Amino acid sequence: MSGIANRTVGGPSGEWRFPTAFGWRGVLVAIVAFLILFRTGADVEIGRALLQSGKGIAAGAGLAEDSQVARGFGAILGRMFPPQLAEVTETGRIAGFDRDRLPWFAHVEMQTVTVQSLDPETMRMVASTTQREVLVEPFGYLRQVVAKLVETLEIALWGTLLAVLIGAPLAFFGARNLSPHPLLVALSRGMVSLLRAIPELISALFFVLAYGFGPAAGVLALALHAAGFLGKFYAEDIENADPGPQEALRAIGANRLKLLRYAILPQVLPQYVAYTLYILDRNVRMATVIGLVGAGGIGLELKGRYDLYQYAHVGTILIAIFILVFALDQLSSWFRRRLI
Amino acid sequence: MSLRFEHVGKRYPDGTIALGDVSFEVPPGQFCVILGRSGAGKSTLLRCVNGLASPSSGRVVVDGVEVTPATLRQLRPRIGMIHQSFNLVPRASVAANVIAGALPAVSTGRALLGLFPRALRDKACALIADVGLGQEHLPRRVAALSGGQQQRVGIARAFMLDPAYVLADEPVASLDPQTSADILTLIRREAKERGAAVLCSLHQIDLTMRFADRVLALRDGRIVFDGAPDALAQSRLGRIYDASWPEPCPLPEAVGA
Ligand SMILES: Nc1ncnc2c1ncn2[C@@H]1O[C@H](COP(=O)(O)OP(=O)(O)OP(=O)(O)O)[C@@H](O)[C@H]1O
Numbered sequence: 271m272s273g274i275a276n277r278t279v280g281g282p283s284g285e286w287r288f289p290t291a292f293g294w295r296g297v298l299v300a301i302v303a304f305l306i307l308f309r310t311g312a313d314v315e316i317g318r319a320l321l322q323s324g325k326g327i328a329a330g331a332g333l334a335e336d337s338q339v340a341r342g343f344g345a346i347l348g349r350m351f352p353p354q355l356a357e358v359t360e361t362g363r364i365a366g367f368d369r370d371r372l373p374w375f376a377h378v379e380m381q382t383v384t385v386q387s388l389d390p391e392t393m394r395m396v397a398s399t400t401q402r403e404v405l406v407e408p409f410g411y412l413r414q415v416v417a418k419l420v421e422t423l424e425i426a427l428w429g430t431l432l433a434v435l436i437g438a439p440l441a442f443f444g445a446r447n448l449s450p451h452p453l454l455v456a457l458s459r460g461m462v463s464l465l466r467a468i469p470e471l472i473s474a475l476f477f478v479l480a481y482g483f484g485p486a487a488g489v490l491a492l493a494l495h496a497a498g499f500l501g502k503f504y505a506e507d508i509e510n511a512d513p514g515p516q517e518a519l520r521a522i523g524a525n526r527l528k529l530l531r532y533a534i535l536p537q538v539l540p541q542y543v544a545y546t547l548y549i550l551d552r553n554v555r556m557a558t559v560i561g562l563v564g565a566g567g568i569g570l571e572l573k574g575r576y577d578l579y580q581y582a583h584v585g586t587i588l589i590a591i592f593i594l595v596f597a598l599d600q601l602s603s604w605f606r607r608r609l610i
Numbered sequence: 611m612s613l614r615f616e617h618v619g620k621r622y623p624d625g626t627i628a629l630g631d632v633s634f635e636v637p638p639g640q641f642c643v644i645l646g647r648s649g650a651g652k653s654t655l656l657r658c659v660n661g662l663a664s665p666s667s668g669r670v671v672v673d674g675v676e677v678t679p680a681t682l683r684q685l686r687p688r689i690g691m692i693h694q695s696f697n698l699v700p701r702a703s704v705a706a707n708v709i710a711g712a713l714p715a716v717s718t719g720r721a722l723l724g725l726f727p728r729a730l731r732d733k734a735c736a737l738i739a740d741v742g743l744g745q746e747h748l749p750r751r752v753a754a755l756s757g758g759q760q761q762r763v764g765i766a767r768a769f770m771l772d773p774a775y776v777l778a779d780e781p782v783a784s785l786d787p788q789t790s791a792d793i794l795t796l797i798r799r800e801a802k803e804r805g806a807a808v809l810c811s812l813h814q815i816d817l818t819m820r821f822a823d824r825v826l827a828l829r830d831g832r833i834v835f836d837g838a839p840d841a842l843a844q845s846r847l848g849r850i851y852d853a854s855w856p857e858p859c860p861l862p863e864a865v866g867a
């Protein structure tokens with residue numbers, strides 16, 4: 271009772287200083303951060319981006335008359351809708367066309383087309399109408415997009431699989447607590463940084479040159495970049511794993527691989543699954559992009575249609591990609607919940 | 611066939627002298643308790659036996675073989691270890707944790723695939739039953755067990771390879787008195803059945819009196835008592851635990867081996 275009172279009186283109040291939340295160092299950091307933001311913000315025109323976005327939103331809400339951004343988006347969206355589902359092909363251009371064995375849902379139709387041609391006598395353009403026979407497949411284009419989408423998914427899947435196969439050994443040799451030699455640690459880490467430093471789109475350019483157009487180049491490009499990512503994160507988890515179980519197994523003479531399998535993997539597995547699912551997710555999105563440089567997948571189709579101003583086709587592709595990414599997201603979060 | 615410390619000294623890289631000239635010999639089957647205040651060097655002494663720490667002077671000889679990096683591969687599977695914080699994998703099952711104690715006995719390939727021979731799997735089951743856990747515990751995650759149950763799993767793991775020596779570093783430090791007694795009973799029984807010698811560090815005098823065949827007391831890295839628990843009279847305890855006691859002077863009982 272009196273002890274408590276005594277302690278308060280004889281305590282170090284006055285001599286001790288309780289650490290404050292903000293010191294001069296914090297203020298300094300804040301000033302420097304502000305200067306950096308100010309300078310870099312000017313470089314990337316952040317002001318213009320915000321201003322135009324604001325105007326665009328205002329225009330969209332009917333508050334402002336006109337906005338460049340709103341007009342641009344409006345024009346593209348207007349042309350993308352409705353999305354293109356059907357495919358119409360002139361029967362004459364279909365090799366071995368057999369009108370008794372049409373594809374499902376398809377029908378043959380006569381179309382009247384207006385053709386502009388030059389009259390050789392008057393040297394004027396005249397419009398003439400001709401009839402031509404076409405094959406209409408109501409979901410023909412959708413089918414093409416889905417096929418391309420499946421290819422995209424396959425590229426992403428294999429890119430992820432190879433990334434795991436390359437990343438796992440890099441992690442083993444790159445983790446200080448497991449690696450047989452410090453030199454191997456440095457080597458693996460260098461390798462991992464290098465792989466991560468090369469964006470997929472860039473390496474895809476080179477792989478297309480080396481392996482030719484097609485999904486093989488895409489798979490390799492995705493795999494190498496992701497291997498760099500996985501190699502780094504797998505290794506960090508190995509190093510941060512609880513050393514207790516490792517010591518227990520080392521004490522009875524288990525080698526490194528057995529340690530990895532029995533003392534470390536069970537600890538880090540949920541994290542590993544999370545990383546790998548993230549990579550799969552990322553690879554699906556990247557696989558839609560690398561098609562732009564000819565490395566397979568739906569990107570090539572997207573770019574082709576875009577360059578031909580066929581925005582309805584572009585619309586179909588974008589919606590399809592969105593549905594794919596969304597579905598995959600749901601699937602992976604369901605999987606993660608089940609595992610952990 | 612014995613475990614022998616010959617003038618073992620241990621100095622950590624930061625200059626801490628954890629052990630200074632420690633000598634003793636443990637015959638097969640003896641339950642030897644190591645007493646000493648926190649920081650006296652108990653853990654260091656135990657870790658010198660299986661190479662988790664290496665002596666900076668002197669040597670440790672196990673069954674006639676000196677403990678060196680080259681002989682560890684051969685020696686370690688014969689030395690089981692039970693840890694204060696259990697050192698189990700919480701997310702792994704009881705079965706997986708116990709059978710991991712047999713890892714040195716299977717090839718790396720089989721171990722990676724998880725293909726343990728029938729005999730080892732049966733042995734794991736038998737040990738899990740021995741330490742008082744039921745069949746329903748086999749697939750259960752260790753994280754879901756109580757501290758006492760976890761240490762039972764640790765004991766089962768330590769005996770998987772029928773070790774000739776078992777090191778137990780404060781195996782009951784985080785358990786209640788009753789559970790502590792149960793756990794020590796278990797370690798002693800399993801060891802006696804196999805004729806294994808136990809080196810066990812403890813903080814509880816009463817448990818020491820109950821379970822030890824022999825007591826080694828450390829103070830500041832030196833042995834200040836070596837004898838039967840009965841000989842450890844109250845007056846002697848002061849030498850081990852009283853911080854105000856001057857330099858530890860070797861007692862008559864503290865003859866090197
Ligand atoms: N890895 C290490 N590096 C440096 N010093 C260490 C290391 N491990 C232990 N020590 C020091 O060696 C001395 C003996 O430590 P040790 O862990 O063997 O004591 P202990 O008797 O097991 O204590 P406790 O009862 O607290 O477990 C202590 O002074 C400790 O600080």
Ligand SMILES: [Mg+2]
Binds near residue numbers: 652780
């Ligand atoms: Mg200790």
